[in-house]
Amino acid sequence: MSKTITLIMTGASGAQYGLRLLEQLLALQCKVYLLLSRPALLVINTETDYKVPARAAEIAAYFTHLYQASAGQLTVFEREQWMAPIASGSAVADATVVCPCTTATLSAIACGSSRNLIERAADVTLKERKKLILVVRETPFSEIHLENMLKLARMGAVIMPANPGFYFRPQSIDDLVDFMVARVLDHLDLKHQVQPRWGAPTQELADTFPANHLSGND
Structure with a gap:
Protein backbone atom coordinates (compact mmCIF):
# COMPACT_ATOMS: atom_id res chain seq x y z
CA MET A 1 0.00 0.00 0.00
CA SER A 2 1.29 3.43 -0.96
CA LYS A 3 0.62 5.56 2.14
CA THR A 4 -1.28 5.51 5.40
CA ILE A 5 -3.83 8.32 5.60
CA THR A 6 -6.10 9.26 8.48
CA LEU A 7 -9.40 10.59 7.15
CA ILE A 8 -11.67 12.38 9.60
CA MET A 9 -15.20 13.37 8.65
CA THR A 10 -17.05 15.80 10.91
CA GLY A 11 -20.58 17.18 10.81
CA ALA A 12 -20.21 20.03 8.35
CA SER A 13 -22.33 19.98 5.22
CA GLY A 14 -20.38 18.47 2.34
CA ALA A 15 -20.26 14.77 3.18
CA GLN A 16 -19.78 14.10 -0.55
CA TYR A 17 -16.26 15.53 -0.36
CA GLY A 18 -15.19 13.11 2.34
CA LEU A 19 -16.88 10.09 0.77
CA ARG A 20 -15.35 10.70 -2.64
CA LEU A 21 -11.95 11.23 -1.03
CA LEU A 22 -12.33 7.94 0.85
CA GLU A 23 -13.19 6.18 -2.40
CA GLN A 24 -10.13 7.61 -4.15
CA LEU A 25 -7.73 6.87 -1.29
CA LEU A 26 -8.81 3.25 -1.31
CA ALA A 27 -8.60 3.08 -5.11
CA LEU A 28 -5.04 4.44 -4.88
CA GLN A 29 -4.16 1.58 -2.52
CA CYS A 30 -3.68 3.73 0.57
CA LYS A 31 -4.21 2.27 4.00
CA VAL A 32 -6.95 4.40 5.53
CA TYR A 33 -7.78 5.08 9.16
CA LEU A 34 -11.31 6.51 9.20
CA LEU A 35 -13.00 8.45 11.99
CA LEU A 36 -16.57 9.72 11.78
CA SER A 37 -18.11 12.05 14.33
CA ARG A 38 -21.72 11.40 15.34
CA PRO A 39 -22.90 14.52 13.46
CA ALA A 40 -20.94 13.29 10.42
CA LEU A 41 -23.01 10.11 10.35
CA LEU A 42 -26.18 12.19 10.53
CA VAL A 43 -25.00 14.42 7.68
CA ILE A 44 -24.01 11.46 5.48
CA ASN A 45 -27.38 9.82 5.97
CA THR A 46 -29.13 13.15 5.29
CA GLU A 47 -27.15 14.50 2.31
CA THR A 48 -26.60 11.22 0.47
CA ASP A 49 -28.45 8.01 -0.35
CA TYR A 50 -26.02 6.01 1.80
CA LYS A 51 -27.24 4.53 5.07
CA VAL A 52 -24.07 4.14 7.08
CA TRP A 82 -7.63 5.69 22.89
CA MET A 83 -5.59 2.58 22.09
CA ALA A 84 -5.82 3.32 18.36
CA PRO A 85 -2.37 3.80 16.77
CA ILE A 86 -3.17 7.35 15.65
CA ALA A 87 -3.42 8.43 19.30
CA SER A 88 0.37 8.18 19.56
CA GLY A 89 3.21 9.81 17.72
CA SER A 90 4.94 6.43 17.49
CA ALA A 91 2.30 5.20 15.02
CA VAL A 92 1.02 8.36 13.39
CA ALA A 93 -0.22 8.15 9.78
CA ASP A 94 1.69 9.76 6.92
CA ALA A 95 -0.96 12.50 6.75
CA THR A 96 -4.31 13.45 8.26
CA VAL A 97 -7.22 15.03 6.40
CA VAL A 98 -10.32 16.46 8.06
CA CYS A 99 -12.93 16.55 5.28
CA PRO A 100 -15.33 18.18 5.76
CA CYS A 101 -14.10 20.10 8.79
CA THR A 102 -16.52 21.99 11.04
CA THR A 103 -15.45 25.27 12.59
CA ALA A 104 -15.91 23.58 16.00
CA THR A 105 -13.34 20.95 15.05
CA LEU A 106 -11.12 23.70 13.63
CA SER A 107 -11.28 25.48 16.99
CA ALA A 108 -10.56 22.31 19.00
CA ILE A 109 -7.52 21.50 16.87
CA ALA A 110 -6.26 25.08 17.06
CA CYS A 111 -6.26 25.03 20.87
CA GLY A 112 -5.02 21.42 21.17
CA SER A 113 -7.88 20.24 23.36
CA SER A 114 -7.57 16.53 22.38
CA ARG A 115 -10.85 15.60 24.10
CA ASN A 116 -11.50 12.66 21.77
CA LEU A 117 -9.64 10.60 19.18
CA ILE A 118 -10.61 12.95 16.35
CA GLU A 119 -8.98 15.91 18.06
CA ARG A 120 -6.07 13.83 19.35
CA ALA A 121 -5.28 12.43 15.89
CA ALA A 122 -5.00 15.96 14.49
CA ASP A 123 -2.95 17.09 17.49
CA VAL A 124 -0.50 14.20 17.05
CA THR A 125 -0.20 14.98 13.34
CA LEU A 126 0.84 18.54 14.15
CA LYS A 127 3.29 17.65 16.90
CA GLU A 128 4.97 15.02 14.73
CA ARG A 129 5.29 17.52 11.85
CA LYS A 130 3.16 15.41 9.52
CA LYS A 131 0.81 16.93 6.96
CA LEU A 132 -2.58 18.07 8.26
CA ILE A 133 -5.19 19.18 5.71
CA LEU A 134 -8.39 20.86 6.87
CA VAL A 135 -11.22 21.12 4.34
CA VAL A 136 -13.24 23.72 6.20
CA ARG A 137 -16.88 23.99 5.13
CA GLU A 138 -18.54 27.16 6.38
CA THR A 139 -19.57 30.54 5.00
CA PRO A 140 -19.13 33.31 5.82
CA PHE A 141 -16.14 33.02 8.13
CA SER A 142 -16.16 34.97 11.38
CA GLU A 143 -13.07 36.60 12.81
CA ILE A 144 -12.79 33.64 15.21
CA HIS A 145 -12.72 31.18 12.30
CA LEU A 146 -10.14 33.23 10.43
CA GLU A 147 -7.92 33.55 13.49
CA ASN A 148 -8.05 29.80 14.07
CA MET A 149 -7.18 29.11 10.43
CA LEU A 150 -4.27 31.57 10.54
CA LYS A 151 -3.00 30.01 13.76
CA LEU A 152 -3.05 26.52 12.27
CA ALA A 153 -1.56 27.66 8.96
CA ARG A 154 1.38 29.10 10.89
CA MET A 155 1.80 25.68 12.54
CA GLY A 156 2.09 24.08 9.11
CA ALA A 157 -1.47 22.88 8.51
CA VAL A 158 -2.92 23.22 5.03
CA ILE A 159 -6.17 25.19 5.16
CA MET A 160 -8.25 24.19 2.15
CA PRO A 161 -11.81 25.57 2.33
CA ALA A 162 -14.30 23.74 0.13
CA ASN A 163 -14.19 26.30 -2.70
CA PRO A 164 -14.31 24.45 -6.03
CA GLY A 165 -13.28 26.28 -9.18
CA PHE A 166 -15.43 26.73 -12.29
CA TYR A 167 -12.83 27.30 -15.00
CA PHE A 168 -13.18 23.69 -16.20
CA ARG A 169 -16.91 24.14 -16.88
CA PRO A 170 -18.40 21.71 -14.31
CA GLN A 171 -21.50 19.92 -15.55
CA SER A 172 -22.57 18.28 -12.30
CA ILE A 173 -22.18 18.32 -8.53
CA ASP A 174 -19.82 15.37 -8.94
CA ASP A 175 -17.50 17.57 -11.03
CA LEU A 176 -17.36 20.16 -8.24
CA VAL A 177 -16.69 17.50 -5.63
CA ASP A 178 -13.92 16.03 -7.76
CA PHE A 179 -12.25 19.44 -8.05
CA MET A 180 -11.75 19.57 -4.28
CA VAL A 181 -10.82 15.91 -3.96
CA ALA A 182 -8.18 16.33 -6.66
CA ARG A 183 -6.63 19.24 -4.77
CA VAL A 184 -6.48 17.20 -1.56
CA LEU A 185 -4.86 14.29 -3.38
CA ASP A 186 -2.31 16.69 -4.88
CA HIS A 187 -1.33 17.89 -1.42
CA LEU A 188 -1.03 14.27 -0.27
CA ASP A 189 1.45 13.73 -3.13
CA LEU A 190 -0.73 10.98 -4.60
CA LYS A 191 -0.85 10.52 -8.35
CA HIS A 192 -4.41 10.41 -9.63
CA GLN A 193 -6.63 10.84 -12.68
CA VAL A 194 -9.53 12.58 -10.98
CA GLN A 195 -9.09 15.75 -13.05
CA PRO A 196 -6.67 16.98 -15.74
CA ARG A 197 -3.99 19.50 -14.87
CA TRP A 198 -4.27 23.16 -15.72
CA GLY A 199 -2.60 23.72 -19.08
CA ALA A 200 -2.83 20.03 -19.97
CA PRO A 201 -2.73 19.16 -23.71
CA THR A 202 -6.08 19.58 -25.47
CA GLN A 203 -6.40 15.85 -26.12
CA GLU A 204 -5.95 15.05 -22.42
CA LEU A 205 -8.73 17.51 -21.58
CA ALA A 206 -10.95 16.12 -24.32
CA ASP A 207 -10.42 12.58 -23.05
CA THR A 208 -11.50 13.64 -19.57
CA PHE A 209 -14.33 16.10 -20.21
CA PRO A 210 -17.04 16.26 -22.89
CA ALA A 211 -16.57 18.82 -25.66
CA ASN A 212 -19.14 21.22 -24.22
CA HIS A 213 -16.90 21.69 -21.16
CA LEU A 214 -14.27 23.29 -23.33
CA SER A 215 -15.91 24.86 -26.35
CA GLY A 216 -17.63 27.82 -24.74
CA ASN A 217 -20.79 26.96 -26.74
CA ASP A 218 -22.89 25.81 -23.79
Whole structure:
Protein backbone atom coordinates (compact mmCIF):
# COMPACT_ATOMS: atom_id res chain seq x y z
CA MET A 1 0.00 0.00 0.00
CA SER A 2 1.29 3.43 -0.96
CA LYS A 3 0.62 5.56 2.14
CA THR A 4 -1.28 5.51 5.40
CA ILE A 5 -3.83 8.32 5.60
CA THR A 6 -6.10 9.26 8.48
CA LEU A 7 -9.40 10.59 7.15
CA ILE A 8 -11.67 12.38 9.60
CA MET A 9 -15.20 13.37 8.65
CA THR A 10 -17.05 15.80 10.91
CA GLY A 11 -20.58 17.18 10.81
CA ALA A 12 -20.21 20.03 8.35
CA SER A 13 -22.33 19.98 5.22
CA GLY A 14 -20.38 18.47 2.34
CA ALA A 15 -20.26 14.77 3.18
CA GLN A 16 -19.78 14.10 -0.55
CA TYR A 17 -16.26 15.53 -0.36
CA GLY A 18 -15.19 13.11 2.34
CA LEU A 19 -16.88 10.09 0.77
CA ARG A 20 -15.35 10.70 -2.64
CA LEU A 21 -11.95 11.23 -1.03
CA LEU A 22 -12.33 7.94 0.85
CA GLU A 23 -13.19 6.18 -2.40
CA GLN A 24 -10.13 7.61 -4.15
CA LEU A 25 -7.73 6.87 -1.29
CA LEU A 26 -8.81 3.25 -1.31
CA ALA A 27 -8.60 3.08 -5.11
CA LEU A 28 -5.04 4.44 -4.88
CA GLN A 29 -4.16 1.58 -2.52
CA CYS A 30 -3.68 3.73 0.57
CA LYS A 31 -4.21 2.27 4.00
CA VAL A 32 -6.95 4.40 5.53
CA TYR A 33 -7.78 5.08 9.16
CA LEU A 34 -11.31 6.51 9.20
CA LEU A 35 -13.00 8.45 11.99
CA LEU A 36 -16.57 9.72 11.78
CA SER A 37 -18.11 12.05 14.33
CA ARG A 38 -21.72 11.40 15.34
CA PRO A 39 -22.90 14.52 13.46
CA ALA A 40 -20.94 13.29 10.42
CA LEU A 41 -23.01 10.11 10.35
CA LEU A 42 -26.18 12.19 10.53
CA VAL A 43 -25.00 14.42 7.68
CA ILE A 44 -24.01 11.46 5.48
CA ASN A 45 -27.38 9.82 5.97
CA THR A 46 -29.13 13.15 5.29
CA GLU A 47 -27.15 14.50 2.31
CA THR A 48 -26.60 11.22 0.47
CA ASP A 49 -28.45 8.01 -0.35
CA TYR A 50 -26.02 6.01 1.80
CA LYS A 51 -27.24 4.53 5.07
CA VAL A 52 -24.07 4.14 7.08
CA PRO A 53 -24.29 2.04 10.28
CA ALA A 54 -23.20 3.42 13.64
CA ARG A 55 -20.60 0.93 14.91
CA ALA A 56 -16.97 1.10 13.78
CA ALA A 57 -16.70 -2.52 12.63
CA GLU A 58 -19.96 -2.24 10.68
CA ILE A 59 -18.83 1.04 9.08
CA ALA A 60 -15.57 -0.60 7.97
CA ALA A 61 -17.45 -3.52 6.44
CA TYR A 62 -19.93 -1.17 4.75
CA PHE A 63 -17.31 0.99 3.01
CA THR A 64 -15.00 -1.93 2.27
CA HIS A 65 -17.84 -3.54 0.33
CA LEU A 66 -19.08 -0.27 -1.22
CA TYR A 67 -15.66 0.79 -2.53
CA GLN A 68 -14.29 -2.73 -3.11
CA ALA A 69 -11.32 -2.19 -0.82
CA SER A 70 -8.80 -4.89 -0.03
CA ALA A 71 -9.12 -6.84 3.20
CA GLY A 72 -7.57 -4.85 6.05
CA GLN A 73 -7.12 -1.73 3.92
CA LEU A 74 -9.71 0.30 5.85
CA THR A 75 -9.84 0.56 9.63
CA VAL A 76 -12.54 2.58 11.41
CA PHE A 77 -12.00 3.79 14.97
CA GLU A 78 -14.45 4.98 17.62
CA ARG A 79 -14.15 8.53 18.97
CA GLU A 80 -13.05 7.24 22.40
CA GLN A 81 -10.76 4.44 21.16
CA TRP A 82 -7.63 5.69 22.89
CA MET A 83 -5.59 2.58 22.09
CA ALA A 84 -5.82 3.32 18.36
CA PRO A 85 -2.37 3.80 16.77
CA ILE A 86 -3.17 7.35 15.65
CA ALA A 87 -3.42 8.43 19.30
CA SER A 88 0.37 8.18 19.56
CA GLY A 89 3.21 9.81 17.72
CA SER A 90 4.94 6.43 17.49
CA ALA A 91 2.30 5.20 15.02
CA VAL A 92 1.02 8.36 13.39
CA ALA A 93 -0.22 8.15 9.78
CA ASP A 94 1.69 9.76 6.92
CA ALA A 95 -0.96 12.50 6.75
CA THR A 96 -4.31 13.45 8.26
CA VAL A 97 -7.22 15.03 6.40
CA VAL A 98 -10.32 16.46 8.06
CA CYS A 99 -12.93 16.55 5.28
CA PRO A 100 -15.33 18.18 5.76
CA CYS A 101 -14.10 20.10 8.79
CA THR A 102 -16.52 21.99 11.04
CA THR A 103 -15.45 25.27 12.59
CA ALA A 104 -15.91 23.58 16.00
CA THR A 105 -13.34 20.95 15.05
CA LEU A 106 -11.12 23.70 13.63
CA SER A 107 -11.28 25.48 16.99
CA ALA A 108 -10.56 22.31 19.00
CA ILE A 109 -7.52 21.50 16.87
CA ALA A 110 -6.26 25.08 17.06
CA CYS A 111 -6.26 25.03 20.87
CA GLY A 112 -5.02 21.42 21.17
CA SER A 113 -7.88 20.24 23.36
CA SER A 114 -7.57 16.53 22.38
CA ARG A 115 -10.85 15.60 24.10
CA ASN A 116 -11.50 12.66 21.77
CA LEU A 117 -9.64 10.60 19.18
CA ILE A 118 -10.61 12.95 16.35
CA GLU A 119 -8.98 15.91 18.06
CA ARG A 120 -6.07 13.83 19.35
CA ALA A 121 -5.28 12.43 15.89
CA ALA A 122 -5.00 15.96 14.49
CA ASP A 123 -2.95 17.09 17.49
CA VAL A 124 -0.50 14.20 17.05
CA THR A 125 -0.20 14.98 13.34
CA LEU A 126 0.84 18.54 14.15
CA LYS A 127 3.29 17.65 16.90
CA GLU A 128 4.97 15.02 14.73
CA ARG A 129 5.29 17.52 11.85
CA LYS A 130 3.16 15.41 9.52
CA LYS A 131 0.81 16.93 6.96
CA LEU A 132 -2.58 18.07 8.26
CA ILE A 133 -5.19 19.18 5.71
CA LEU A 134 -8.39 20.86 6.87
CA VAL A 135 -11.22 21.12 4.34
CA VAL A 136 -13.24 23.72 6.20
CA ARG A 137 -16.88 23.99 5.13
CA GLU A 138 -18.54 27.16 6.38
CA THR A 139 -19.57 30.54 5.00
CA PRO A 140 -19.13 33.31 5.82
CA PHE A 141 -16.14 33.02 8.13
CA SER A 142 -16.16 34.97 11.38
CA GLU A 143 -13.07 36.60 12.81
CA ILE A 144 -12.79 33.64 15.21
CA HIS A 145 -12.72 31.18 12.30
CA LEU A 146 -10.14 33.23 10.43
CA GLU A 147 -7.92 33.55 13.49
CA ASN A 148 -8.05 29.80 14.07
CA MET A 149 -7.18 29.11 10.43
CA LEU A 150 -4.27 31.57 10.54
CA LYS A 151 -3.00 30.01 13.76
CA LEU A 152 -3.05 26.52 12.27
CA ALA A 153 -1.56 27.66 8.96
CA ARG A 154 1.38 29.10 10.89
CA MET A 155 1.80 25.68 12.54
CA GLY A 156 2.09 24.08 9.11
CA ALA A 157 -1.47 22.88 8.51
CA VAL A 158 -2.92 23.22 5.03
CA ILE A 159 -6.17 25.19 5.16
CA MET A 160 -8.25 24.19 2.15
CA PRO A 161 -11.81 25.57 2.33
CA ALA A 162 -14.30 23.74 0.13
CA ASN A 163 -14.19 26.30 -2.70
CA PRO A 164 -14.31 24.45 -6.03
CA GLY A 165 -13.28 26.28 -9.18
CA PHE A 166 -15.43 26.73 -12.29
CA TYR A 167 -12.83 27.30 -15.00
CA PHE A 168 -13.18 23.69 -16.20
CA ARG A 169 -16.91 24.14 -16.88
CA PRO A 170 -18.40 21.71 -14.31
CA GLN A 171 -21.50 19.92 -15.55
CA SER A 172 -22.57 18.28 -12.30
CA ILE A 173 -22.18 18.32 -8.53
CA ASP A 174 -19.82 15.37 -8.94
CA ASP A 175 -17.50 17.57 -11.03
CA LEU A 176 -17.36 20.16 -8.24
CA VAL A 177 -16.69 17.50 -5.63
CA ASP A 178 -13.92 16.03 -7.76
CA PHE A 179 -12.25 19.44 -8.05
CA MET A 180 -11.75 19.57 -4.28
CA VAL A 181 -10.82 15.91 -3.96
CA ALA A 182 -8.18 16.33 -6.66
CA ARG A 183 -6.63 19.24 -4.77
CA VAL A 184 -6.48 17.20 -1.56
CA LEU A 185 -4.86 14.29 -3.38
CA ASP A 186 -2.31 16.69 -4.88
CA HIS A 187 -1.33 17.89 -1.42
CA LEU A 188 -1.03 14.27 -0.27
CA ASP A 189 1.45 13.73 -3.13
CA LEU A 190 -0.73 10.98 -4.60
CA LYS A 191 -0.85 10.52 -8.35
CA HIS A 192 -4.41 10.41 -9.63
CA GLN A 193 -6.63 10.84 -12.68
CA VAL A 194 -9.53 12.58 -10.98
CA GLN A 195 -9.09 15.75 -13.05
CA PRO A 196 -6.67 16.98 -15.74
CA ARG A 197 -3.99 19.50 -14.87
CA TRP A 198 -4.27 23.16 -15.72
CA GLY A 199 -2.60 23.72 -19.08
CA ALA A 200 -2.83 20.03 -19.97
CA PRO A 201 -2.73 19.16 -23.71
CA THR A 202 -6.08 19.58 -25.47
CA GLN A 203 -6.40 15.85 -26.12
CA GLU A 204 -5.95 15.05 -22.42
CA LEU A 205 -8.73 17.51 -21.58
CA ALA A 206 -10.95 16.12 -24.32
CA ASP A 207 -10.42 12.58 -23.05
CA THR A 208 -11.50 13.64 -19.57
CA PHE A 209 -14.33 16.10 -20.21
CA PRO A 210 -17.04 16.26 -22.89
CA ALA A 211 -16.57 18.82 -25.66
CA ASN A 212 -19.14 21.22 -24.22
CA HIS A 213 -16.90 21.69 -21.16
CA LEU A 214 -14.27 23.29 -23.33
CA SER A 215 -15.91 24.86 -26.35
CA GLY A 216 -17.63 27.82 -24.74
CA ASN A 217 -20.79 26.96 -26.74
CA ASP A 218 -22.89 25.81 -23.79
